[in-house]
Amino acid sequence: MNRCSICPGKYHPIPGDGPRPARVLLVGERPGANENKWAKVFIGKTGQELDETYLPLANLHRQDVRICNTVLCWADNNRTPTDKEIDCCARHHLPQEIERTQPSLIILMGGSACKLVPSIKLDTHHGFPQWNRLFDYEGWILPMYHPALGLHESRWMTQLLEDWESIGERMIVRAEGAIASDVPKDYRIADRREIAAYLDCLPAVLELGADTEDHVGVPWSVQISHTPGTARLVRADDTEAIRYVAEWARESSSEWTFHFALHDLDILAKMGIHPPRYRDTQHEAYHLGNLPQGLKPLVYRLFGYTMTSWEDVVRPYSIEALQCWMVEALDIARADLSLIEVERYKKPYRGQTVKETVKKGPLESLLNRLLVHAAPDSEYDPWDRLRDFWRDDANDHAVSHIEARVGRYPLLGIANAPLARAVTYACGDADWTLQVEDELAKRRQDSTFAVAEGDQDL
Numbered sequence: 001m002n003r004c005s006i007c008p009g010k011y012h013p014i015p016g017d018g019p020r021p022a023r024v025l026l027v028g029e030r031p032g033a034n035e036n037k038w039a040k041v042f043i044g045k046t047g048q049e050l051d052e053t054y055l056p057l058a059n060l061h062r063q064d065v066r067i068c069n070t071v072l073c074w075a076d077n078n079r080t081p082t083d084k085e086i087d088c089c090a091r092h093h094l095p096q097e098i099e100r101t102q103p104s105l106i107i108l109m110g111g112s113a114c115k116l117v118p119s120i121k122l123d124t125h126h127g128f129p130q131w132n133r134l135f136d137y138e139g140w141i142l143p144m145y146h147p148a149l150g151l152h153e154s155r156w157m158t159q160l161l162e163d164w165e166s167i168g169e170r171m172i173v174r175a176e177g178a179i180a181s182d183v184p185k186d187y188r189i190a191d192r193r194e195i196a197a198y199l200d201c202l203p204a205v206l207e208l209g210a211d212t213e214d215h216v217g218v219p220w221s222v223q224i225s226h227t228p229g230t231a232r233l234v235r236a237d238d239t240e241a242i243r244y245v246a247e248w249a250r251e252s253s254s255e256w257t258f259h260f261a262l263h264d265l266d267i268l269a270k271m272g273i274h275p276p277r278y279r280d281t282q283h284e285a286y287h288l289g290n291l292p293q294g295l296k297p298l299v300y301r302l303f304g305y306t307m308t309s310w311e312d313v314v315r316p317y318s319i320e321a322l323q324c325w326m327v328e329a330l331d332i333a334r335a336d337l338s339l340i341e342v343e344r345y346k347k348p349y350r351g352q353t354v355k356e357t358v359k360k361g362p363l364e365s366l367l368n369r370l371l372v373h374a375a376p377d378s379e380y381d382p383w384d385r386l387r388d389f390w391r392d393d394a395n396d397h398a399v400s401h402i403e404a405r406v407g408r409y410p411l412l413g414i415a416n417a418p419l420a421r422a423v424t425y426a427c428g429d430a431d432w433t434l435q436v437e438d439e440l441a442k443r444r445q446d447s448t449f450a451v452a453e454g455d456q457d458l
Contacts, residue, residue, distance in 0.1 A: 014035055015068070019063075019064070022101050023065070025107070026109060027113045030075065030081050041069055049150065053164075058168065068094075070086055072093060073089075099136070105141075105142060106139070108141060123292065123297060124292070125143045127166060127301075128301075128304055158290045190234055192240040194232065195234055207226070208256050210225070210257065216412075219236040225434045229431065242272065254276075256277065258433065259282050265278070288444070307428060315376055315412065316376035317416040318412045321410040323371065326367050326409070327371070332405050363402065366385060
């Protein structure tokens with residue numbers, strides 16, 4: 001079998017196993033010690049766990065599926081493959097494997113295999129099939145935790161069992177397109193009159209989904225939802241509307257539901273809003289035992305809906321605002337002689353005179369570098385570099401000069417996003433928090449978990 005271009009050649013590449021073509025192709029990480037010894041994939045304890053426990057739950061059988069690994073060679077000490085090994089080895093052999101297998105479903109088992117599809121976030125998407133691309137293949141791809149995970153850490157066993165057992169059901173849901181995102185949303189920004197109409201139209205409502213947004217720790221908004229698919233956002237700087245919400249909260253008997261209440265209650269308190277009673281879906285998800293605690297992964301797990309992340313909403317516009325600021329600051333740094341360094345030096349040759357060399361100042365060098373690397377789709381953090389520069393006492397003159405001319409650099413935050421985009425994102429958090437609470441309540445009724453009477457946050 002041919003090796004990839006970076007293969008060290010120390011161990012033999014282990015080919016896939018199973019029929020070709022096959023309806024299902026499973027892709028693992030890399031061979032282990034037993035696989036390397038016997039030149040066959042997924043044997044030993046992990047293979048036995050897969051064959052006898054997980055595949056039967058999905059009504060699959062080992063003799064009917066094709067199975068291979070992302071990286072074909074074992075490594076000493078069962079070392080996890082590097083990103084370079086994953087990309088190079090998989091690109092070398094997997095397209096041909098897929099072409100010959102002609103699967104209708106590819107199951108990517110474990111973090112290494114899931115890296116082959118950049119849009120997959122294993123902690124969020126595990127157990128849910130999605131229509132995606134892998135090299136030349138376009139079709140259903142199912143991210144799963146690696147079967148060995150339950151052997152190493154028993155706490156993962158429940159999640160693995162649930163994911164494999166629900167494969168058939170979730171494939172049907174995906175095929176029929178029964179996804180909650182198709183439901184139209186009624187999300188709006190509200191002034192005092194509009195928030196009053198929204199809250200007072202159902203005076204007997206007892207449960208609210210709620211969320212807050214802040215911009216670098218400063219309250220920006222509060223969002224409220226009392227009916228799935230609807231929510232209203234009140235800006236923190238709309239004092240009249242905020243005052244109304246505070247009075248309504250004080251006089252009503254509503255129970256507010258937050259996801260990570262510790263943060264939201266702090267932001268609400270800064271706005272003078274104090275809910276009389278509240279729940280926290282993050283805590284409730286934790287106590288159910290096998291659910292993620294983040295709101296976005298939790299919504300995906302419960303409803304199969306992918307929420308837009310805060311980073312996706314905020315980062316592109318924050319980077320854009322920062323780039324505009326950096327262009328202005330760079331023009332000032334280049335034009336102002338007080339920000340330029342002059343280096344005096346004398347060459348070690350007799351008769352040479354002292355020469356002067358004009359150098360770029362540290363601020364100009366920093367801004368040039370940040371403008372090259374800072375991009376909305378990059379993981380580069382320009383704010384980290386700017387913070388370090390601003391904290392250095394040696395840069396006080398440059399910092400004071402720039403701040404006097406163009407102000408302090410814009411920070412990463414929701415205030416930089418277009419208002420319509422921010423409203424849709426923020427209202428979605430309140431709406432989905434309400435829906436998550438309803439679903440968790442149903443799951444508590446179907447399980448042994450129960451909240452004792454009177455056991456609530458006050």
